[in-house]
Amino acid sequence: MDVQQRILALRKQLDTYAYEYYVLDQPSVPDAEYDQAYQELLKLEDTYPQYRDPNSITQRVGGVVLDAFTKVTHKQQMLSLSNAFNLEDLQAFDERVRSIVPKVSYVVELKMDGLAISLHYHDGRFVQAVTRGDGFVGEDVTNNVRTIASIPMHIERMGDVEVRGEVFMPKKSFAELNAQREKNGEDVFANPRNAAAGSIRQLDSKIAASRKLDAFLYYYEDALGAGIQTHEEALETMEQLHIKVNPLRRVCNSMDEVWSFIQEMSEQRNDLPYEIDGMVIKVNELTAWEQLGTTVKAPRYAIAYKFPAEEVVTKLLDIVLTVGRTGRITPNAVLAPVRVAGTSVSAAQLHNEDMIKEKDIRIQDDVVVRKAGDIIPEVVRPLLDRRNGTQARYVFPKECPVCGSALVRLSDEAAHYCINQDCPARVVESIIHFASRDAMDIDTLGDKKVEFFHKEGLLNTIEDIYHLKDHKETILQMEGFKERSYQKLIDAIEASKQNPLEDLVYGLGIRQVGKKAAKVLAKHFLTMEKLMAASEEELVAIKDIGDITAQSIVAFFREPKNVELIDHLRGFGLRMDSEEEIIQESMFTGKTVVLTGSLQQMTRNEAKELLESLGANVSGSVSKKTDLVIYGEAAGSKLTKAQSLGVATMDEATFLQEVKTS
Known part of the structure; x- marks a missing residue:
């Protein structure tokens, strides 16, 4: 097959994929297979420009407009975004931007996996919602969008306002929808993106209402004309108008900061209540948007980073x-x-x-x-x-x-x-957990060694860990053990007896008690005896300990076998207390403090630890109960909210000066 034939074959294949994805909402291939074919076509067209075609999928924005709804022409084209797949692509984008506008910052946002939408307001009233369609002409889906509870029907702003964003289906709604469709004998949706697209295109708005859709808005059309200077300020303005904007975003001053945030969100991606398929990086300064301009299909001031295709x-x-x-x-x-x-x-x-x-x-x-x-x-x-x-x-x-x-x-x-306390699998897993790094940190007693000793009859309870020293001759006869490795194991076991109370509490494996809760409990009660005697009421009164966790703790210490285990561990010499934390009195003691913006002299975690050592409670969000907001460079909506609520604020330099005098 020659080059021209290959190009034609790829175009036909990608057109089929696009129709299945955008029109039928039934993709037949994983994203990775689509991306591979698209990139091959793009490369061939760049290498052989004589075969370029304006009708190629690489030259178009969006897909085919369905005829079921009234068509609406966008006042301003709804552009697509160019893609970046690695750090090198992002650095190249940064170089292109700075070659035209040397001093810029970036706003990095989550790339929602949903359906692009344009919302129109007139004199504070919601009047129309239009899908992107092919970028020039979309579909009027006003009645369906009215059913989305998070989209306001009124805003405090006169004149014409257009905002753009993404309609999506939360993971929970998606699971409920597919369960109901399966029960009804209907085909299930392949993913939340297809479910959202299918829902917003329903002719019956009652069906759309039942699908529990949501939306995030991320673009204020003609923000400069409204006196707004930066994209972050535009997002904050939208928030003030009660338009839903994703709070998971960051203003960055360099591509290194951008990449750091991308990695951070990549790790959290699967814990989010909705699907994302990448990150969007936009130049923050709106005047720079005009300088940078757009290509036929994409803006030069923004780019989408796509998570690695790994399906x-x-x-x-x-x-x-x-x-x-x-x-x-x-x-x-x-x-x-x-x-x-x-x-x-x-x-x-x-x-x-x-x-x-x-x-x-x-x-x-x-x-x-x-x-x-x-x-x-x-x-x-x-x-x-x-x-x-x-x-x-x-x-x-x-x-x-x-x-x-x-x-x-x-x-x-x-x-x-399995509620059998003596189940062999539960025994092995509980011993592995007790010896793990986050618990008692017996580094020479890993998973395989626990399983081996259990199989040999030497480890059947947690207490047996501290009896291993009584089986020296037996262990030395086992394959892989010599005097040195045996002694290293015993030394690690003996050293674990000096671990603080929080390690022991976590190691006991109480349901609902993770590492953080164990630390909170140890810090509050200081001794195992006081913790064991605590009532549900006492436990719930502690910050970060909820009803379910409190019930689980009380139930654990009511169990005779667990009380007996702790008595045995005490007899082995394990530490049953925690040193009282010395709080240095300061102006921050007892106050609820929020950190925002980029700090220059320390990391956010270092600042948090410092504040906690000074007696502060560091929170992640601003409310009327917040006492102080400490801000660094490029502080955004948290600082704005603090100012609107009358919460005291302090810049980084003043904060460091206060710390020195504390």
């Missing part, structure tokens, strides 16, 4: 259960080994029975797999069109796969539990 297809061979230290049962997919983001993946957590049902995952399915947060493998969805009748629905067992005890599912939880 691959493999076969789900089986589903097996594992038992955690609390007895929680976790189903896991056994996969035909496949390479994802540089490593071989052969298993992925399925979390619980509900997830398997909601995604309609079946044994022998071909499934799309990716790495959540670039680390944890997950099954995204089954490929329904590849089923051939050999796939089997998974029936969740009623008995523990390890000890055979009946499994229990609590009314307020999605997980099943």
